[in-house]
Amino acid sequence: MEKKQYVLRNLHRVILIFCITFIVSCSSKEKAKIRIENIDLKGQKAILEEQRVSGIRTLDSVNFSRRGVLKYTFEPKQPTFYTVRIPSGNDIFLLVYPGDKIKVTASSDSLVITGSPESIKLNTLYDSLFATRKILEDIRTKYFASEIQQAKDSLNNEYIAVSDNYRRFTVQFVLENMSSLVGLAALYQQTVQGEYVLNRLKDLQYFKLVTDSLTKRFPKHQHVKQLQNNFKLMYESYQLERLKATAKNVAIGIPDLNLPTITGDSVTLLSLKNSYVLLNFWDNNSQKDINFPYLKSISEKYQRKGFSIYNVYVGRSYDTWKRIVKFEDIGSWINVADTSYPYSRSRMSYNVNVLPSNYLIDLKEKNILKKDLNARELEEFLSQTMK
Numbered sequence: 546m547e548k549k550q551y552v553l554r555n556l557h558r559v560i561l562i563f564c565i566t567f568i569v570s571c572s573s574k575e576k577a578k579i580r581i582e583n584i585d586l587k588g589q590k591a592i593l594e595e596q597r598v599s600g601i602r603t604l605d606s607v608n609f610s611r612r613g614v615l616k617y618t619f620e621p622k623q624p625t626f627y628t629v630r631i632p633s634g635n636d637i638f639l640l641v642y643p644g645d646k647i648k649v650t651a652s653s654d655s656l657v658i659t660g661s662p663e664s665i666k667l668n669t670l671y672d673s674l675f676a677t678r679k680i681l682e683d684i685r686t687k688y689f690a691s692e693i694q695q696a697k698d699s700l701n702n703e704y705i706a707v708s709d710n711y712r713r714f715t716v717q718f719v720l721e722n723m724s725s726l727v728g729l730a731a732l733y734q735q736t737v738q739g740e741y742v743l744n745r746l747k748d749l750q751y752f753k754l755v756t757d758s759l760t761k762r763f764p765k766h767q768h769v770k771q772l773q774n775n776f777k778l779m780y781e782s783y784q785l786e787r788l789k790a791t792a793k794n795v796a797i798g799i800p801d802l803n804l805p806t807i808t809g810d811s812v813t814l815l816s817l818k819n820s821y822v823l824l825n826f827w828d829n830n831s832q833k834d835i836n837f838p839y840l841k842s843i844s845e846k847y848q849r850k851g852f853s854i855y856n857v858y859v860g861r862s863y864d865t866w867k868r869i870v871k872f873e874d875i876g877s878w879i880n881v882a883d884t885s886y887p888y889s890r891s892r893m894s895y896n897v898n899v900l901p902s903n904y905l906i907d908l909k910e911k912n913i914l915k916k917d918l919n920a921r922e923l924e925e926f927l928s929q930t931m932k
């Protein structure tokens with residue numbers, strides 16, 4: 546009898562140890578570990594950021610050890626995009642899955658990643674993007690510095706060729722990574738703030754391919770859900786463009802917008818009572834390209850006759866937006882903001898690929914009359930229409 550009880554007690558211990566071991570092993574599988582080695586950054590601070598649908602979230606700020614080592618351990622519930630911002634400026638981009646064990650060996654001129662093939666692809670993508678941005682910026686600088694038209698034409702052709710070449714690279718990258726979240730990252734690239742790499746109507750097909758593929762693999766992922774919503778808006782925008790083409794550039798029906806003002810209230814575009822509305826998209830980088838003082842004088846002249854401006858800021862900073870509105874003294878306009886970069890629904894609803902952009906809308910007929918007017922063209926139209 547005593548022998549039987551002894552066996553049972555030992556059996557219980559074995560079962561208990563097994564259960565504890567099983568639980569610990571299961572939980573440890575969900576932990577992701579990142580080790581970054583950079584001997585040039587001993588004692589310097591790095592910032593870990595998570596790329597969320599709602600924006601960037603800072604998770605941690607830690608110093609490299611005396612040996613130039615940095616370690617992170619966390620438990621992502623789903624594959625997650627992270628950025629490690631380091632003093633050298635050569636940021637590290639990671640796509641981390643639960644259970645990943647990633648080692649990064651970095652220096653000023655090299656980056657070696659093991660344990661995360663998708664992080665390798667992500668850094669390859671962004672390295673190519675940043676290199677292209679630098680080339681395009683150099684071309685733009687030469688273009689504006691030149692006073693010779695022949696040289697300007699040559700630089701313009703070079704700019705187009707570089708842009709087209711990178712677009713082809715992006716298309717190939719997307720097609721090779723349709724079932725990966727790095728393919729999603731490729732869809733939203735911008736060579737300049739507000740200028741998307743995939744900005745043509747036919748590029749909608751690539752958004753559809755990635756959306757369909759990722760929906761099957763990651764149906765509950767936050768970025769995939771947002772991509773589904775964005776594709777829906779882009780498809781509606783595509784239908785809008787088709788209507789414009791068949792109606793000689795006059796679209797029938799317009800998408801509504803519902804965005805917050807500086808005071809925190811929301812104002813919908815279609816709720817405005819004025820006959821004509823200039824729907825203006827801009828950010829702080831395109832501010833210099835908008836003649837705010839001239840637009841302000843037009844608004845003051847025709848406001849009582851039924852004209853208003855629905856001024857949509859699509860930058861990333863509420864503080865910057867408020868400061869510019871105050872500086873330009875345009876508080877009498879309908880100033881609203883969409884800071885959901887890079888998933889701006891308002892921009893996708895109106896197929897805005899370049900900033901600034903605007904639409905002149907006839908609210909009574911729910912028609913888009915003209916697109917991308919400068920201040921002079923706007924005043925000419927209003928002076929003839931609203932006598």
